[in-house]
Amino acid sequence: MAGPDRASEEGLIARYFAPLAGSGADGLRDDAATLTPTPGHDLVVTADAVVAGIHYFSDDPPDSIARKALGVNLSDIAAKGAVPRGFLLTLALPDDWTEAWLAGFSEGLGAAAAEAGCPLLGGDTVRSGGPALIGVTAFGEVPSGGIVRRGTARVGDRICVSGTIGDAALGLRLRLEPEAAWATCLDPAQQALLADRYLHPRPRLALAAAIRRHASAAMDVSDGLAGDLAKMLGAGRTARIGVVPLSEAAARARDAEPGLIEPILTGGDDYEILCTVAPETLDALLAEAAQAGIPLAAIGTVTSGDGPPGFEMGDGTARVFAAGAFSHF
Amino acid sequence: MAGPDRASEEGLIARYFAPLAGSGADGLRDDAATLTPTPGHDLVVTADAVVAGIHYFSDDPPDSIARKALGVNLSDIAAKGAVPRGFLLTLALPDDWTEAWLAGFSEGLGAAAAEAGCPLLGGDTVRSGGPALIGVTAFGEVPSGGIVRRGTARVGDRICVSGTIGDAALGLRLRLEPEAAWATCLDPAQQALLADRYLHPRPRLALAAAIRRHASAAMDVSDGLAGDLAKMLGAGRTARIGVVPLSEAAARARDAEPGLIEPILTGGDDYEILCTVAPETLDALLAEAAQAGIPLAAIGTVTSGDGPPGFEMGDGTARVFAAGAFSHF
Known part of the structure; x- marks a missing residue:
């Protein structure tokens, strides 16, 4: 040969x-x-x-x-x-x-x-x-000295996340259970989007400059939003999270099977950026993200306390995901 | 727990x-x-x-x-x-x-x-x-710019190697065939030395400054002296190698079983430094190595040509080890 x-x-x-x-x-x-x-x-x-x-x-x-x-x-x-x-x-x-x-x-x-x-x-x-x-x-x-650390969020900071959450976790489920009832509610393009999000992380390099200029803390979401947020806040800080941005595909899947909110928020492989920002700097961060062409959404606020972050479920209740991050280990 | x-x-x-x-x-x-x-x-x-x-x-x-x-x-x-x-x-x-x-x-x-x-x-x-x-x-x-590269030896340069060669390869053999005839010729301390050389590489950090100041090219010997030397010289250059430094244990093993010269020179895991130096700089390099407390021996000369390096066998003949480096891959 x-x-x-x-x-x-x-x-x-x-x-x-x-x-x-x-x-x-x-x-x-x-x-x-x-x-x-x-x-x-x-x-x-x-x-x-x-x-x-x-x-x-x-x-x-x-x-x-x-x-x-x-x-x-x-x-x-x-x-x-x-x-x-x-x-x-x-x-x-x-x-x-x-x-x-x-x-x-x-x-x-x-x-x-x-x-x-x-x-x-x-x-x-x-x-x-x-x-x-x-x-x-x-x-x-x-x-020099400009690295944005994971553990430096302050109480009162706003919490932002790029893109949409849960697509990759649903893409993985789709791979394992292609005939699940919720999967059959999705059209082929929606199924393809989820599958692609699992297969191909898209590192948010275009957001790096805005993060560096404005964020008080940042990490990428690799092990699930709920657990990674808890990791970011550590002891003494927690958060109340409102609406988490979902793709149309993920929203439709969750509407078909409400229990999917769990893999969406804890499933991992998102490779979106989770960051915190002082309230007075939020608008500048969002504007710079928009200029960079990267969707960025404010989803909650850092509060003092020790429990895991609470996710509002739309009916006035908040859920915690105590199991924490999905671990590949 | x-x-x-x-x-x-x-x-x-x-x-x-x-x-x-x-x-x-x-x-x-x-x-x-x-x-x-x-x-x-x-x-x-x-x-x-x-x-x-x-x-x-x-x-x-x-x-x-x-x-x-x-x-x-x-x-x-x-x-x-x-x-x-x-x-x-x-x-x-x-x-x-x-x-x-x-x-x-x-x-x-x-x-x-x-x-x-x-x-x-x-x-x-x-x-x-x-x-x-x-x-x-x-x-x-x-x-800045001071890295010593692998491929920059010149024809006429002297070739040096630190420490002793083949101990780790024999240590590995000893592990696999503890009852081999040659092994039984070694005393316990010699067996222990070979076993230790396989188990514990000793990176020659103390030699780095001398290499940087004086060597024309350098690499570590990880896949066997014969093959690594051939890799270092590449096309158009080869070498004639005289006496390769052996530990007492390795010399005794080879005397007991002359065929062991092959694993000694090709067996890998030496983690010694192989380098070349202009002839007029050899003494300075050897002196600085001695000051650093690291044995370093001149073993041959870079020549022009394309064959694998020849190793003098003590009887006037030279052997080549065409199989080249031991590969972990």
Whole structure:
């Protein structure tokens, strides 16, 4: 067969990954890369891994898997108010990997990296001895001291969330129970939207500058809005949440089966940005988000107290989701 | 049971990993850390993963596994002439992990990180769905533009290697065939040395400054001296290698079974530094290595040509090891 020896890590790298290499990566011909923040900036570093059969389905398209592996990391970079600078890839392959899979994976990875302006800087390829695992370390930068932290919300701050919540969790359910009664209430375009939201996180990079300028605290919603909000507020602070933005598809599903509010609010994989902002700064944040073309909605207020956040159910009652975040662990 | 819920990633992090957190990590209470090189410096970034049953034995002591996972990355940092600054950990655990394992792992990790001045900055904990995988991204820094690359050796440069070669490969063999005839020729201390070299890489951080000041090219020896040297020289350059430094234990093993020269030179896991240096700079490099307390030996010369490096066998003949590097992949 033409091309690299299937068993040669060097050959695989040269063929599939060297074309994705950025400045400082030395064409992936070395064991390390250099990365230097713009003067007056800090690097922001984060690492998240996705595992076949746990964070995605083994038979998902390989380009989608690559997009997810990079996207979940870029989502953290955006939530910290940072601009992407590059990433490292740790690719642990199962024994039955194929060149076709790797070709699709590297193609999707390259496309996602190019869209985000976030080149590949290096990494490692190993046998997993089990399912595939894709680990990414992503780098971004912020003006010195400008990182937006998770735990710095103040009582009285307004709480905002980007986009719509629960689509990915419903997309996952749809995958597992395509014939559920609620699913059959959705038209094909609505089903496709939910499925796509599960498969393809869309990191809110365009929102990073507004977050950095205006937010008092921020994180991305990866493990469910209810649990991530509780994590963000920690001890001594809680929240009352009003209307959470839902897609038409999610709203229709919930109308058909009211119990779906639970996976919507706790199901994870949203990759939207959750942030807090001083009340007097809310309008500036919303205006800047609108200018960036990213939907952002004020959904509640930080209060003092220790219980989990209460979600208003529209009938005057509030529900808490004490089980907290969905955990991939 | 007191302590965190076994299934809570947040609880595990707070208990086992937050004590290891460095400045910029925000106590591991956020999804990202900041890292800023000293003014006038570049960051050097590298990622390597180790997998149970492939890079180490599942029943190795957990503190040894942690030392290996960090050590193989620090070895790359040292070989690039860099000073460690911190690391990210991606810990993918099998379903049968225990708190005792995690306690031992985090203890070993903390000790190795403290020795190297390389604090934990963040990471991710996931289920592996198979064997454990430990991925590390390590950060170091060099004065701007000062990284020592792998591919920049010149014809005529002298080739040097630190420490002794082949001990870890023999340590692995000893583990697999403890009753082999050659093994029984070794005394217990020699057996223990080989076993320890397999279990505990010792990254040559003390050699980094000398490498940066004097070496024309450098890499760490992780996949076997013969193959890594071929990788370093690439096309158009090759080498003639004389006496390769062996420990007394390795020399005795090879004397007992001459065929062991093959695993010694190709077996991997040495984590020594291989570098090249202009002939007129060799003495300065050797003197600085001696001052740093690290054995460094000149073993050959870079020549022009395309074959794999030839290793003199002591009888006037030279052998090549065309199979090249041992591959974990």
